[in-house]
Amino acid sequence: MKFINRRTAALTALALTASLALTACGSDDESGSNGNGGGDASVTFLPKNLGNPYFDTSDAGGKKAVEEFGGKFEEVGPDTATPDAQVPFINTAAQQGVGALVVSANDPKAICDALNEASDAGVKIVTFDSDTEADCRDIYVNQASSEGIAKAQVDLIAEQIGDSGEIAILSAAANATNQNAWIELMEKELAANHPNIKLVDTVYGDDDDQTSFDKTAALLQSHPNLKGIVSPTTVGIAAAARYLSTSKSKGKVALTGLGTPNQMREYVENGTVTAFALWNPEDLGYLAAFAAKALIDGDIEGKKGDTFEAGELGEYTVGDNGEVLLGDPFVFNADNIGDFDF
Amino acid sequence: MSTTTEAQRPEAGSRQSAFVRGLSNALRSREIAVAAVLVLVVVLTTLKSPSFLFGGDNFRDLLVTPSILLLLAVGQTAVIITRSVDLSVGSTLGLTAYLTGKLFSTYPDLPIVVVFLAGLAMGAVLGLVNGVLVAFGRVPALVITLGTMYIYRGIFLSWAGSDRITASDMPPGFLDLGTSSILGIPILTIIALAVLAIVGYYLHSHRGGRELYAIGSDPDAATLYGLPVTRRILAAFVLSGALAGLAGVVYAARYGTVSSGAGVGIELQAVGAAVIGGVAIFGGAGTVWGAAIGAFLLVTINRALPVIGIQDFWQRAVVGALIIGAIVLDRVLSARQERKLVEERDHA
Numbered sequence: 001m002k003f004i005n006r007r008t009a010a011l012t013a014l015a016l017t018a019s020l021a022l023t024a025c026g027s028d029d030e031s032g033s034n035g036n037g038g039g040d041a042s043v044t045f046l047p048k049n050l051g052n053p054y055f056d057t058s059d060a061g062g063k064k065a066v067e068e069f070g071g072k073f074e075e076v077g078p079d080t081a082t083p084d085a086q087v088p089f090i091n092t093a094a095q096q097g098v099g100a101l102v103v104s105a106n107d108p109k110a111i112c113d114a115l116n117e118a119s120d121a122g123v124k125i126v127t128f129d130s131d132t133e134a135d136c137r138d139i140y141v142n143q144a145s146s147e148g149i150a151k152a153q154v155d156l157i158a159e160q161i162g163d164s165g166e167i168a169i170l171s172a173a174a175n176a177t178n179q180n181a182w183i184e185l186m187e188k189e190l191a192a193n194h195p196n197i198k199l200v201d202t203v204y205g206d207d208d209d210q211t212s213f214d215k216t217a218a219l220l221q222s223h224p225n226l227k228g229i230v231s232p233t234t235v236g237i238a239a240a241a242r243y244l245s246t247s248k249s250k251g252k253v254a255l256t257g258l259g260t261p262n263q264m265r266e267y268v269e270n271g272t273v274t275a276f277a278l279w280n281p282e283d284l285g286y287l288a289a290f291a292a293k294a295l296i297d298g299d300i301e302g303k304k305g306d307t308f309e310a311g312e313l314g315e316y317t318v319g320d321n322g323e324v325l326l327g328d329p330f331v332f333n334a335d336n337i338g339d340f341d342f
Numbered sequence: 343m344s345t346t347t348e349a350q351r352p353e354a355g356s357r358q359s360a361f362v363r364g365l366s367n368a369l370r371s372r373e374i375a376v377a378a379v380l381v382l383v384v385v386l387t388t389l390k391s392p393s394f395l396f397g398g399d400n401f402r403d404l405l406v407t408p409s410i411l412l413l414l415a416v417g418q419t420a421v422i423i424t425r426s427v428d429l430s431v432g433s434t435l436g437l438t439a440y441l442t443g444k445l446f447s448t449y450p451d452l453p454i455v456v457v458f459l460a461g462l463a464m465g466a467v468l469g470l471v472n473g474v475l476v477a478f479g480r481v482p483a484l485v486i487t488l489g490t491m492y493i494y495r496g497i498f499l500s501w502a503g504s505d506r507i508t509a510s511d512m513p514p515g516f517l518d519l520g521t522s523s524i525l526g527i528p529i530l531t532i533i534a535l536a537v538l539a540i541v542g543y544y545l546h547s548h549r550g551g552r553e554l555y556a557i558g559s560d561p562d563a564a565t566l567y568g569l570p571v572t573r574r575i576l577a578a579f580v581l582s583g584a585l586a587g588l589a590g591v592v593y594a595a596r597y598g599t600v601s602s603g604a605g606v607g608i609e610l611q612a613v614g615a616a617v618i619g620g621v622a623i624f625g626g627a628g629t630v631w632g633a634a635i636g637a638f639l640l641v642t643i644n645r646a647l648p649v650i651g652i653q654d655f656w657q658r659a660v661v662g663a664l665i666i667g668a669i670v671l672d673r674v675l676s677a678r679q680e681r682k683l684v685e686e687r688d689h690a
Contacts, residue, residue, distance in 0.1 A: 214644075220399075224393045242599060245509075
């Protein structure tokens with residue numbers, strides 16, 4: 001059902017986008033000639049949807065950056081994260097002739113036409129958090145690399161179990177591409193640098209609370225000597241934490257992975273989990289805003305090797321495919337979890 | 343049937359040992375057969391790995407994990423007995439689980455009992471919708487509840503969106519229900535067993551319960567006989583919905599997290615548990631005791647297979663084999679009984 005839904009939604013989105021793009025074509029020339037004189041540091045953030053604590057945090061970072069370099073910050077966005085919902089906002093931004101648009105794409109293709117129109121009108125396009133096709137934007141600010149994510153999780157679990165013993169992985173669906181890529185990299189990292197840690201099992205919770213919860217219980221039942229669990233999915237880690245917090249293994253079996261502070265707060269505060277990782281959305285928004293400014297000022301074009309300054313985060317270099325990497329994942333623990341709300 | 347065994351006993355006693363006779367009687371009682379399989383699974387797995395039963399929280403988990411499915415299977419049995427089926431219980435469970443979280447996050451001081459009643463009431467209303475459509479519309483329940491399954495899920499999706507209820511939204515006293523126990527038996531399991539006992543007693547000994555069986559055996563005859571068919575079917579669906587609602591509250595207490603995916607697919611597990619427990623899918627036969635043991639078996643076998651060392655992916659296949667095996671067994675036994683009855687008639 002979900003699949004059918006998504007497909008119909010995508011088709012509708014495509015049709016809508018096409019019609020919008022076609023109608024936009026007529027007005028495009030005018031807005032292009034209205035154009036901006038360059039150097040206009042107005043940056044518009046367009047998250048996947050409004051009212052989403054994750055994007056509230058990232059856009060706050062963007063606002064901070066824009067205020068630092070003295071530009072004009074604006075945040076617009078749809079109520080729901082559907083593929084076509086962002087298109088009217090992109091068109092409006094193009095007509096207003098903003099300096100740059102910072103987008104987290106709801107769909108890699110659906111908003112491409114609208115973005116290209118905006119780009120033709122002189123708007124610089126930065127994607128963050130979720131990319132579009134590479135030719136629809138100038139720069140993509142990537143929150144983390146697969147290698148970075150894998151290494152951060154292995155480092156965390158190694159530290160928490162004293163670098164030896166049995167661990168298991170609680171993943172999402174068995175066919176989730178990103179999960180499998182991370183797991184493979186984690187296995188390599190374990191084999192290379194942590195010979196005393198043995199990965200005894202990988203189970204799949206399907207990003208479902210109940211399944212993940214029950215799989216955690218089954219893991220502990222099947223592996224009495226288990227010392228740690230790594231769950232590289234926000235649903236999985238929260239469900240595993242919930243199970244552990246109610247079990248006798250609390251405090252004995254370590255748990256780490258990728259999670260969001262709001263879901264994990266309870267378990268960090270009650271001692272079930274000591275530390276977990278994710279990127280810091282605030283830094284992500286901050287970096288995206290500075291990338292937008294560098295594009296507006298003409299300091300960079302989005303080519304490989306371009307470098308720019310990103311305020312307190314320091315200097316960044318554009319990599320392959322116009323990607324800028326935020327850096328290593330951010331580690332949340334009892335000391336800093338109170339600073340975040342997403 | 344019991345008179346037949348009495349009459350044949352002297353003769354049969356000479357041919358069969360008491361053991362074989364006992365075994366064949368046991369096989370004829372589906373509840374005992376399924377219970378034997380359940381015990382066998384637990385014993386074998388415990389022999390392989392003693393911690394399966396005795397380690398950590400494992401004993402508690404073996405008792406508490408099936409309680410949600412047990413509630414659904416009991417409700418499902420009442421519906422299946424009337425020759426219907428209720429596929430909307432997974433969506434009902436999700437909706438009430440989310441309602442539970444919402445109630446607590448909006449009114450943190452709400453007494454837990456009120457939330458349980460709210461869950462039961464909401465489930466009953468959703469079940470009533472099914473019942474009205476099936477009983478008055480005379481449309482097959484499979485179609486109606488397939489429809490409401492998607493409708494209820496749709497309502498849930500538009501209500502919850504990407505929002506999720508987390509453990510911090512609910513009071514600790516409520517979440518403790520998920521783990522606390524009385525005399526070593528988890529509270530959630532006690533709730534489920536109490537429901538099982540009440541429904542089991544009603545179906546077995548009460549007029550209304552017996553009429554459900556009559557309706558499922560032969561709906562036309564039941565109508566001709568003057569049984570209140572519409573009212574009974576309505577009641578069965580309200581019961582199924584209310585128990586799904588209760589299961590939703592239990593879900594929230596147990597898992598502490600509710601997102602819009604809660605309870606997807608669990609309706610088929612409930613049907614599976616009932617079928618494994620000997621409830622005839624075309625109505626008229628089976629008990630909630632069997633369905634309850636079926637629920638325990640389904641959940642426990644999922645726990646046992648990884649311990650025995652069977653891959654994640656094969657576990658579903660084993661469950662499927664169990665369901666098919668149960669139906670084949672049903673078929674064989676009922677064919678055998680039919681033959682016996684025919685023989686008996688011819689002799690007489």
